[in-house]
Amino acid sequence: MHPAATAEAEVADELAAVRPGLLARYAAALPGARAAVLTRLWRALAHEPLPWITGREPVSDGLVLRLADGRRLHGPAADPYRTDAYVTGVRLGAAPYGDPARLMADLAVPHSAGFAAELGHSVASLALSRTGPGNHPDEWPDSDWGWEQRVTDGHPFHPNCRARPGFSVAEQFAYGPEHGPVVELGLVPVPASACLVTGRWPRELRDGERLLLPVHPWQAAHVLKRSYDRTLAAHPLMSLRTLAVPGGPHVKTALGARLTSSVRDISVASIAASDTLSAFGRELAARTDGLLHVTRTLGAATAHSPDLAAVLRESPGVRAAPGEHVVPVAALATTGLPRSPSWLAGFARLALTVGLGLLELGAALEAHGQNLLVVLSASGEPLRLVYRDLADIRVSPARLARHGVAVPDLPARMLTDDPAALRRKLFGSLVAGALAGTAGSAAALGAALETAVRELPPSPDLVALCEEPLPVKALTLMRMSPGVDGDLWALLPNPLVSR
Structure with missing residues (x-):
């Protein structure tokens, strides 16, 4: 068969x-x-x-x-x-x-x-x-x-x-966000002395000298193979392993399953860097004239294992004023907003102003439709952006130094001065990902970009965006290249060049 x-x-x-x-x-x-x-x-x-x-x-x-x-x-x-x-x-x-x-x-x-x-x-x-x-x-x-x-x-x-290999149908209904479940996260007690903690671990997730680490039920059953007595009710988000606690934070859990392409565990190195990254994110946002907010990491903890770790982040919704909505870019197609040329151009201008501005500064965001959110007015106009999860950004020490910004103490894999690598990270996620997914076609994307770039300050990065093929992760090649580490890339026709 x-x-x-x-x-x-x-x-x-x-x-x-x-x-x-x-x-x-x-x-x-x-x-x-x-x-x-x-x-x-x-x-x-x-x-x-x-x-x-x-x-x-x-x-x-x-x-x-x-x-x-x-x-x-x-x-x-x-x-x-x-x-x-x-x-x-x-x-x-x-x-x-x-x-x-x-x-x-x-x-x-x-x-x-x-x-x-x-x-x-x-x-x-x-x-x-x-x-x-x-x-x-x-x-x-x-x-x-x-x-x-x-x-x-x-x-x-x-x-x-x-693709959710390893998930039964019952588990997809129980944990898949599109099915609207409430998930009872397990609270696993671990001696604080056996954990690495950055930021502030909240009092309500402590039990004397032990931390209560939130664990996804699938992880507890299939990877950790352990039970728990206490739970925390939460709603799964797009990534499935990150969940929203009503009135509280978003909880990113370890999930040793391959979803789409990657196994979603949480490395010890990412926990160690989380507080530094969060502070760096706030510094980046402060340089965008209020156009961007980066969600804060409230606390992160690991039992020195990628299979037993959790990150607590503020909800992007805290950045909405009365009447505003904070919408993941991937969900824009469900809003009923018209994909008019003017709306798309305005959204593209906002996203590129922030993305290219930070790239010039020295930070390339992985601004795909899940990480990037847009604040909409009551009438649906794009006002500001919210970005979450800095774990996969790329940072240029040389560019930061040029602008007088101290280079944070980040893992070596995040640091590069290679313009091609920096542009791949931003253009592949933001332009060929978030903006393309919102536009829905090469023609619509090209029209939005053509209008948006007229109002952007000139820079070598903007020239590359307008004149060179667009880089994008070669997702199928990566799945058919076992044993090859890191991202593989494809070059797509630039919709601006053909106009």
Whole structure:
């Protein structure tokens, strides 16, 4: 049985046991889920430097990819910034394929079998995510987690947008934000003397000489294999392992599962650097004339293990004035706001003003649709930005020194003076990620950027943004390159150059 049929059947069997009333919705959602994942996969095949693709040839009815073994793969013209599920089928030779997992399995290239299984799981989990009641664009949530739970489809460009290997159907319902659960985080007591703590660990998460470390229930069951007596109720956010405590902080937990691409544990080094990073984030925000707020890390603790650690951050919602909404960029498509050229241009101008300004200063944000939030007025106008989770930014000591900013004591992996590396980090996440996902197509993105860049101060980074191909993480190549550490990159056509 092909991996697609296997994953879909397994989810159907589990669903029949735990939520039989949703079987019809699940079956109805499968075709759309296949098209959504196939669209993301076709983008990768058309644009990533996959070693078994030797040529790409535009033809009158689309695009032909030449494979190293002589086969030809034919599909529609590939818009790398398009977000609707527009690819419903491709042809490998004369054989039609509408299922991304089946296609990847039959390509039979190095490491395709494992990736095909992931694609099958992504399709099945995405269909499961779409079994909910749906969003009402005109009914805006009144909680920060309410916005996050509206994002049913995950990453807008990753074929593994909903892959959650290791999660049963019951666990997806129990922990997936799109299903709206309340999660009881375990509070695991650990002697304070056995922990590394930065910032302030709150009194309510202490028990005498012990810290109470919040632990995700999945982590407790599958990785730590331990029970707990006390719990903390919280609402899962987009990242699934970060949860919002009503009236309190956001809690980032360790989760030893591979979600999308990465295992979501919390390294000891990141705990050690968290307070320094938080202070640096406040310094960066102070230089943006009020256009950016970086969420503060309140406290972080680890039992000297990436599997047993937690980070407490302030909620982005604390930065909203009465009548304002703080919305993750990934959730903008659910607001019902019109994607008018003027609105998109205004949002792009705000995001690029902040992003390029900090890049010139010496900090490249990873401002994708999950990390970047926008403060909207009551009428939906973009006013300010909020950024969370500084763990993956890149910092240039030379640029900071040029502006008289002290270089913080950060892990070596975060430091680089290479302009290409700094631009990849920002452009790949903000322009080819957050802005592209909001615009929804190359044409709309190009129009928004063209208007926005006219009002930005000149700089070498702006010239690169306007004239060079846009870098983006080669997400499929990374999943098919086991043993290769670090990010791999692709170059996408610049929508400004073609205008």
